[in-house]
Amino acid sequence: MVAHPLAPPNARAARSTGGGRDEVILAGAPPREPPSDRLAAISRGEVIPAEVHPELATEEHVLRVQNLKLWYGEKQALFDVNLDVPKGQVTAMIGPSGCGKSTLLRCVNRMNDLLDIVRIEGDMTLNGDSIYARDVDVIELRKRMGMVFQKPNPFPMSIYENVVYPLRIDGERDRRVLDEVCERSLRGAALWDEVKDRLQESALGMSGGQQQRLCIARAIAAEPEVLLLDEPCSALDPIATGKVEDLIQRLKGEYSVLIVTHNMQQASRISEYTAFMYLGRLMEYGPTEAIFTNPKLDETNSYVTGRFG
Amino acid sequence: MRGGPARSVVAGGEPAVWLSGAALAICLAMIGGLLALILWNGIGTFWPGELVRVTLRDGSAVLGEEYGTETYELRRASVPLLPAEARPVALAAFPEGEDAIEAVRVLLRTDNRRESGSTFTYVDAFEVQPGSKTTPSWAVVLERSDQGRFLGEPVRLVTPEQTYEGPEAAWEAFQKLRPAALERNERREELEEESGAGGVLIREAELRVRSAEMRTGVDGRDLARALSESALSASERTRLEAELAEKPADLREAIEEYVLLERRNDIQDAPRLAAMSELSAENAAEYLVMRTASGQEVEVETAEVVRGYRANALSWWGRLGVYLSRWWEFLSEEPRQAGTAGGVWPAIWGTVTMTLVMTVFVVPFGVLAALYLREYAKQGVIVSAVRVAVNNLAGVPSIVFGVFGLGFFCYLIGGGVDQLFYAERLPDPTFGKGGLLWASLTLALLTLPVVIVATEEALSAVPNSMREGSYACGASKWQTIRRIVLPRALPGILTGMILAVARGAGEVAPLMLVGAVNTAPALPVDLEAPFVHPSRSFMHLGFHIYDLGFQAPDGDAARPMVYTTMLLLIALVATLNLAAMWLRARLRRRFTSASF
Ligand SMILES: Nc1ncnc2c1ncn2[C@@H]1O[C@H](COP(=O)(O)OP(=O)(O)OP(=O)(O)O)[C@@H](O)[C@H]1O
Ligand SMILES: [Mg+2]
Numbered sequence: 001m002v003a004h005p006l007a008p009p010n011a012r013a014a015r016s017t018g019g020g021r022d023e024v025i026l027a028g029a030p031p032r033e034p035p036s037d038r039l040a041a042i043s044r045g046e047v048i049p050a051e052v053h054p055e056l057a058t059e060e061h062v063l064r065v066q067n068l069k070l071w072y073g074e075k076q077a078l079f080d081v082n083l084d085v086p087k088g089q090v091t092a093m094i095g096p097s098g099c100g101k102s103t104l105l106r107c108v109n110r111m112n113d114l115l116d117i118v119r120i121e122g123d124m125t126l127n128g129d130s131i132y133a134r135d136v137d138v139i140e141l142r143k144r145m146g147m148v149f150q151k152p153n154p155f156p157m158s159i160y161e162n163v164v165y166p167l168r169i170d171g172e173r174d175r176r177v178l179d180e181v182c183e184r185s186l187r188g189a190a191l192w193d194e195v196k197d198r199l200q201e202s203a204l205g206m207s208g209g210q211q212q213r214l215c216i217a218r219a220i221a222a223e224p225e226v227l228l229l230d231e232p233c234s235a236l237d238p239i240a241t242g243k244v245e246d247l248i249q250r251l252k253g254e255y256s257v258l259i260v261t262h263n264m265q266q267a268s269r270i271s272e273y274t275a276f277m278y279l280g281r282l283m284e285y286g287p288t289e290a291i292f293t294n295p296k297l298d299e300t301n302s303y304v305t306g307r308f309g
Numbered sequence: 310m311r312g313g314p315a316r317s318v319v320a321g322g323e324p325a326v327w328l329s330g331a332a333l334a335i336c337l338a339m340i341g342g343l344l345a346l347i348l349w350n351g352i353g354t355f356w357p358g359e360l361v362r363v364t365l366r367d368g369s370a371v372l373g374e375e376y377g378t379e380t381y382e383l384r385r386a387s388v389p390l391l392p393a394e395a396r397p398v399a400l401a402a403f404p405e406g407e408d409a410i411e412a413v414r415v416l417l418r419t420d421n422r423r424e425s426g427s428t429f430t431y432v433d434a435f436e437v438q439p440g441s442k443t444t445p446s447w448a449v450v451l452e453r454s455d456q457g458r459f460l461g462e463p464v465r466l467v468t469p470e471q472t473y474e475g476p477e478a479a480w481e482a483f484q485k486l487r488p489a490a491l492e493r494n495e496r497r498e499e500l501e502e503e504s505g506a507g508g509v510l511i512r513e514a515e516l517r518v519r520s521a522e523m524r525t526g527v528d529g530r531d532l533a534r535a536l537s538e539s540a541l542s543a544s545e546r547t548r549l550e551a552e553l554a555e556k557p558a559d560l561r562e563a564i565e566e567y568v569l570l571e572r573r574n575d576i577q578d579a580p581r582l583a584a585m586s587e588l589s590a591e592n593a594a595e596y597l598v599m600r601t602a603s604g605q606e607v608e609v610e611t612a613e614v615v616r617g618y619r620a621n622a623l624s625w626w627g628r629l630g631v632y633l634s635r636w637w638e639f640l641s642e643e644p645r646q647a648g649t650a651g652g653v654w655p656a657i658w659g660t661v662t663m664t665l666v667m668t669v670f671v672v673p674f675g676v677l678a679a680l681y682l683r684e685y686a687k688q689g690v691i692v693s694a695v696r697v698a699v700n701n702l703a704g705v706p707s708i709v710f711g712v713f714g715l716g717f718f719c720y721l722i723g724g725g726v727d728q729l730f731y732a733e734r735l736p737d738p739t740f741g742k743g744g745l746l747w748a749s750l751t752l753a754l755l756t757l758p759v760v761i762v763a764t765e766e767a768l769s770a771v772p773n774s775m776r777e778g779s780y781a782c783g784a785s786k787w788q789t790i791r792r793i794v795l796p797r798a799l800p801g802i803l804t805g806m807i808l809a810v811a812r813g814a815g816e817v818a819p820l821m822l823v824g825a826v827n828t829a830p831a832l833p834v835d836l837e838a839p840f841v842h843p844s845r846s847f848m849h850l851g852f853h854i855y856d857l858g859f860q861a862p863d864g865d866a867a868r869p870m871v872y873t874t875m876l877l878l879i880a881l882v883a884t885l886n887l888a889a890m891w892l893r894a895r896l897r898r899r900f901t902s903a904s905f
Binding site for chain 2: 109111114116139140142143145146147149151153154155156157165166168169170215218219222
């Protein structure tokens, strides 16, 4: 197996959209020698245990991924991933494009079941309940999570109906409850002021960024235990990004958030823990500050500093 | 290095532009030509033109409406075929040494089919006495209820009390007497309807006797008929009543009911018949005496005239009035005289109901089938095979569906239904023949592939990300389909419906086998309980066109009606399509994204 010809990560580009909210906390360490032994082992197809920082052992875990392997047809996309997501905290996943972040996220609420070609080994548990056991009610499982996809996917209906969709499918009819949830969710997603006068218009007539925030509002409408966010801010301007980040900050404690991002500043701003993935493997996982300032692996360091390879 | 600004024509794409542009132009020209032909002929049919009168060289005269002038090649050899008086004139027209010349003839709609035997007459230019063409102001068109149009001049009007001599007096009296005559007609129709309704009741009672017979296994119809005989001797009556007393109870009841109805009908019918013959006598006693162009006098009863007007004395508005009243008759009345006059209302209604019933069958079935194929079935060899089979079904000639419908729906299923539920009517079939239901089902089968293919396409165009979004919210498969996929696919599904409707409304061949008839005694959907009569055969515009144009005994007279009916059919299909397109456009607006 040949290592990916990796493009420079989006980190550099993302820096400009971060919008100077915080001081940049990038590692000031001088460039080290490019890592070689690990990459060589990976290209030989060996299993490499992830570098997990000890702080994680002290946390209570809401989601545990155990030896997860995933294949798209013949091609393996995830290799023995072990990842414990702490409860009530924000965990960021970073890594170069195509390394399997979205794939891992979609495994959490079993979105990959919808693809015939996907084969999965290993298990995950949500608050101790297995996700991949045979008798799991997938629909109930998904109701415990909210997900925002990489590409906005509003439904072909009004803005209002989009937001209250999770309640609708549960049979909620009470107008007062629906109105209240709609407003709360839209405010949470920093969209309320823009759309409060056009709730009955089609959601497909919104801009891309508005659509993405609508999807966020939809994901939090049913107050899920875990929030899965796949690059929720990739289509947003700095102000909206800031609002969404505020929202994530507010949600933490009550909810557990797993967020994929290409924006290093964002990861460092909002997350307690950060997981670095590379070539379908979890490479390093630990407190965000440690990952960005003092990573244990050279690969992590090169990635977060914007140099790679 | 690249060459300078001189580029080849091919590189500029010019030939492709010209080729595709020309192809489009030819297509448009053909479609436009077809529509223009139908529009021109169809719209003009009902316009009341002037009547011209020409005197021929043999002294006879012709009166008629000009329908067109055509030139033809006249050869020396065919001159003897012309009327005797015209031959020398024609021969004189040939230049020295020429063997053929262009000759002109005029097509006149002379009508008076009962009197002369034809509706149209060709008048050769050589036949006409020069300068004899006039437009007589007293030329009158009378549209008779069952004898075709009459063209001529009024001479006098005769009533039992009085005779009005001269065209003016006669025409004035005619106008005055007509309302009363129309009233008599109406009254007569009512009486006929009443006695028809009585007949239906008796027929139903007879069917009850028949089913009682079948239940009990005892004969009873002969007895019932004998008992309802009006002239029955006392001894005969006692004998028959004794016989009746021996029959099983429910058969006896049915027979008694039948006899009662027969008697009541006899009693009620007598005054009806008397009134009807009185009305007929009154009608016969009041008539216009008309003179044809050839001088023959013809009596036309005032009551048999549907519409009468002085063709050459009408103002433009008057003509418009006649034109509109003809259109109205065409749209709202039943056909008269084998479709050459009157209207096509039953055919319009038959086409609309058949198409709607077909749509009601085909859309749900097609959509459900497509849903299964696209959303539930595991994509693989079998599903692909099914898809290919469905597509092939769309290419099967429609007559094959007709044969299948006749064999399967009419004979097999309809025959079975008759055996089970309508046994007393056998051997007269009820469902075991063509009818609205079977025709609709046959056409539903015919249009099913269209709906399935269109729906499948619409479903596959729904982005997967929408489905995923719905599942991620915890929706079940059905909830996702119902709330996300179907609404989003609706415009595409409607497109399929439009195509199916257009195809179904214009189809004729299979209908000839499974239920369309040239004259239906009753409408398939009417105000008579149970309102929808699925077993009734019906009239259909497409079939009506075929029947009028190629099967009518008087093809000439039917030709104008063929064009009008075509115009109507096209208008009907266009209306159905426009309605569906409007609906689709409305839905589209709701579902299209403005972003990105
Ligand atoms: N539906 C699919 N079928 C086949 N292969 C897939 C599919 N989805 C993803 N993959 C492959 O799996 C690998 C991981 O993809 P994934 O979408 O998880 O990457 P990612 O880390 O989210 O990248 P990005 O940052 O660009 O979103 C990629 O190599 C991709 O080609
Ligand atoms: Mg991704």
